[in-house]
Amino acid sequence: xxxxxxxxxxxxxxxxxxxxxxxxxxxxxxxxxxxxxxxxxxxxxxxxxxxxxxxxxxxxxxxxxxxxxxxxxxxxxxxxxxxxxxxxxxxxxxxxxxxxxxxxxxxxxxxxxxxxxxxxxxxxxxxxxxxxxxxxxxxxxxxxxxxxxxxxxxxxxxxxxxxxxxxxxxxxxxxxxxxxxxxxxxxxxxxxxxxxxxxxxxxxxxxxxxxxxxxxxxxxxxxxxxxxxxxxxxxxxxxxxxxxxxxxxxxxxxxxxxxxxxxxxxxxxxxxxxxx
Numbered sequence: 565x566x567x568x569x570x571x572x573x574x575x576x577x578x579x580x581x582x583x584x585x586x587x588x589x590x591x592x593x594x595x596x597x598x599x600x601x602x603x604x605x606x607x608x609x610x611x612x613x614x615x616x617x618x619x620x621x622x623x624x625x626x627x628x629x630x631x632x633x634x635x636x637x638x639x640x641x642x643x644x645x646x647x648x649x650x651x652x653x654x655x656x657x658x659x660x661x662x663x664x665x666x667x668x669x670x671x672x673x674x675x676x677x678x679x680x681x682x683x684x685x686x687x688x689x690x691x692x693x694x695x696x697x698x699x700x701x702x703x704x705x706x707x708x709x710x711x712x713x714x715x716x717x718x719x720x721x722x723x724x725x726x727x728x729x730x731x732x733x734x735x736x737x738x739x740x741x742x743x744x745x746x747x748x749x750x751x752x753x754x755x756x757x758x759x760x761x762x763x764x765x766x767x768x769x770x771x772x773x774x775x776x777x778x779x780x781x782x783x784x785x786x787x788x789x790x791x792x793x794x795x796x797x798x799x800x801x802x803x804x805x806x807x808x809x810x811x812x813x814x815x816x817x818x819x820x821x822x823x824x825x826x827x828x829x830x831x832x833x834x835x836x837x838x839x840x
Contacts, residue, residue, distance in 0.1 A: 577601050578767065579624060579654070579735055583633030586616075586623045593619045594791040596633070601735075601769055606761050608770045608778040611788035612812050617771045618659055618739050620788070624769070625656035625737050637735075651679035656737040657728045659771075663712055669723050670708040673699055676730030698729035701756055717744030725753060729760075736760065738770045742777070750774075754781045775812075779803050779827050787811050803827035 577600040586594040593616045601607055601624075609617045622628040624635055626642050635642040642650060655676075663672055676698065677691040687695075699705045702722045712720055721744045728736060738757070742750040758781060760766040772778040778785060779799040786796045789811045795802055804827075808814045814831060821828040 576603060578603055578638050579769075580636040581620070581624060581630075581633065582636065584620070584623055584630045584635070585632035586619055586628060586630050588619075592631075592791075594623070597792060599624075599786065599793060601767065602784050603767050604761065604765055605783035606757055606768045606770070606781060607784045607786065608772050608782040609786045609788060610772060610775060610778050610811075615788040615811075616791040617788055619791075621656070621737050621739050621769065621771055622658065625654060626650055627656065627658065648679050651731065651733075653733055654735040654737065655728045655731040655733040657724055657739060657741060659739040659743070661724050665713065666711055668709055668711055669699075669704060669715075669726075670695070672712065672723060673704070673726045673730050676727045676732075679731060694732050695730050698726040701729060702726040703752070718746060718749055721745055722749070722753070725756075734766060736766055736768045738768065740771055740773065742772065742774065750777065757781060775803070775808075775829050776821075779829070780821065780824055799826050803829065 579601040581597060581599040584594055584597045584599070585592060597620070599620070609620060611617050619628065623630055626635065629643065637645060637650065637653060673695050674687065674691070677687060677694060681687070681691065696705070699708065702725050704719070704722050704726050707715065707719060707723065712723065715723065721741070725738075725741060728738070741753055741757070745753060754777060757768050757770070760768060782799055784796065785799055785802045786793050787802060787807060788794065794811060795807060804818055805816060808816050808818070808829065816832055817830040819828045819830060820826075
């Protein structure tokens with residue numbers, strides 16, 4: 565992303581973090597971080613294990629309050645916005661979601677409609693349509709009557725993504741959405757993310773470990789190291805041998821992807837490990 569486009573993003577971004585300091589107990593993970601999420605794009609946060617990617621995503625989603633600084637959603641400090649209103653605007657799929665035992669797939673995905681419902685109100689036709697569409701998009705309709713504990717890891721992951729989509733928000737945060745998925749299903753999920761951007765105007769923020777998938781499916785990349793964002797831009801601007809070495813301790817050739825024309829990473833070895 566060029567300097568001018570970054571300035572535009574800062575001026576118009578619906579989701580922003582300013583001066584964020586975030587940690588757990590007595591450990592600070594992120595200290596004084598600023599971030600502006602580009603609207604209407606797929607943005608992916610990358611970095612080595614332990615660099616603060618998931619912590620940042622949780623903070624942006626109001627799951628983890630900052631010790632200093634603030635997250636702004638549509639110009640308002642997200643901590644001052646009613647939780648139900650936040651949930652109508654922003655959805656997050658965390659890294660290790662938990663559901664009650666014995667819950668069926670249809671019941672779980674239906675819970676994505678709670679922010680749009682009144683207390684004790686029955687599901688409306690619009691709710692049922694949103695649930696059905698989310699399950700169809702994630703290829704989980706045939707699992708509707710099964711319980712979560714009867715599913716494979718990959719099936720459960722697709723069900724959790726369906727729950728997130730059923731929430732029908734403009735902003736979607738996905739922490740490792742391809743976890744437990746084989747390559748074919750990973751491509752299906754990321755193709756779906758692209759359609760959410762192109763056909764529905766969604767803004768999507770992801771954390772991914774697969775750098776080649778991140779490069780292929782992202783409009784913007786944020787590279788983190790030691791709790792800080794060290795560079796940001798389009799995949800072509802960000803992915804080079806020097807950045808991979810500095811952020812990941814990875815020696816690699818960066819070639820042109822014959823399918824997309826973007827960067828394609830060919831690792832050589834893992835000589836060092838940044839942040840470890």
